[in-house]
Amino acid sequence: MPWKETKITVAALEEGGRIEELRVWGDQDQEILGNIYLGQVERVQSFMNCAFVHIDKATSCYMDLADQDVAYLPHMTEKKALNSMTELVVQVTKEAGRKKNPRVSAGFSLHSPHMVLSRSLKQEIGISRKLNDLQRNRLKLLSGNFSLPEYTSLIFRTSAAKATDEQLIKEYTGLRERYLRILHLADTRPVFSLLEQAESGSLGMLREMSGTPVTVRTDLAEIAQEVTDAFSRGILSEKDVTISLYEDALLPLYKLYRLETILSESLQEKVWLKSGGFLVIQQTDAFVAIDVNSGKYSSKRQPQEIYKKVNREAAEEIVHQLRLRNLSGMILVDFINMKEKTDQEELLTYLSNLSVQDPVELAVIDMTALGIVEMTRKKARKPLAEQLRVL
Secondary structure (H helix, E strand, O other), X not given: OEEOOEEEEEEEEEEOOEXXXXXXXXOOOOOOOOOEEEEEEEEEEHHHOEEEEEOOOOOEEEEEHHHHXXXXXXXXXXXXXXXXXXXXXXXXXXXXXXXXXXXXXXXOEEXXXXXXXXXXOOOOEEEOOOOOHHHHHHHHHHHOOXXXXXXXXXXXXXXXXXXXXXXXXXXXXXXXXXXXXXXXXHHHOOOXXXXXXXXXXXXXXXXXXXXXXXXXXEOOHHHHHHHHHHHHOOOOOOXXXXXXXXXXXXXXXXXXXXXXXXXXXXXXXEEEOOOOOEEEEXXXXXXXXEEEEOOOOXXXXXXXXXHHHHHHHHHHHHHHHHHHHOOOEEEEEEOOOOOOHHHHHHHHHHHHHHHOOOOOOEEEEEEOOOOEEEEEEOOOOOOHHHHOOOO
């Protein structure tokens, strides 16, 4: 779809008739999130408990020094402490922020629809705690046939309970082959080599929803083909994903879902509430600031009752906007002041219950003495505004 005279691809997640999540890519975008590289240590900062690792000549990434215990060092027959010029296999786990380096981990992970194979000190097999005893016992028995490579662990996802033994064996065999191939490439390729390319943004989005039935509509034949190929490669499950190609030339898909309007609104600071109140959302270098205003809201009720209603509506919209805009880090919300302690506690409880709906870890911390609600949201990808290159 067009965006400011630049062709971009948009992936939108619709739930309950509303767009809840957006991801965008330009023709020239080269995302590195999830990529696995043969990196090289630039320097070790012991006082910060970290190392800075180059994945190419220009890109320096932050790595927790604890990762050195699990790091794969090509050609090394014994474990050694990291130092400048050490080569090691790393995976990008967080994209760069406006003033922060990308983050990498030596404990890289490989995903399939029903399991995850990771580089790990503990050579063990884990099973989702959401499964019942019968399901867990079945997977535990099956895993007895799996021979884990050294320094790896395996986790069965919740969705593994619905897969057949044959499917799971095939998936594990594929993960094991991919893992060994990465180590072989690390031993034979020059430093800064890309050892494995992460799946595209659309496939990554679908994989994150693994185990949940999803219907995909796309007007791009290459995306439809990519998803179909992912079925045969074991990256996606045909039981979970239904794909169809949208071909109505009179009504483009992005117009059908009002994506231009939603993208434009997601970049604006002011967000109107149905009650007539509004939010002001501002991204700073240190945190996200959200101010709640009663605006045009009017009612015959007492002011405190009005404030309770607007604050509850604002809480719902805040959780939605954080996910839609992919805002993360420290979030400070200035709700309309409520005098009663019980009203404040009720609002925090309501906000906490709403935060569970976000697939990304979103936590409500507390309310300060000045009435500011503190929240945090885990960061992985760039905020939507940065994806659109407007900041």
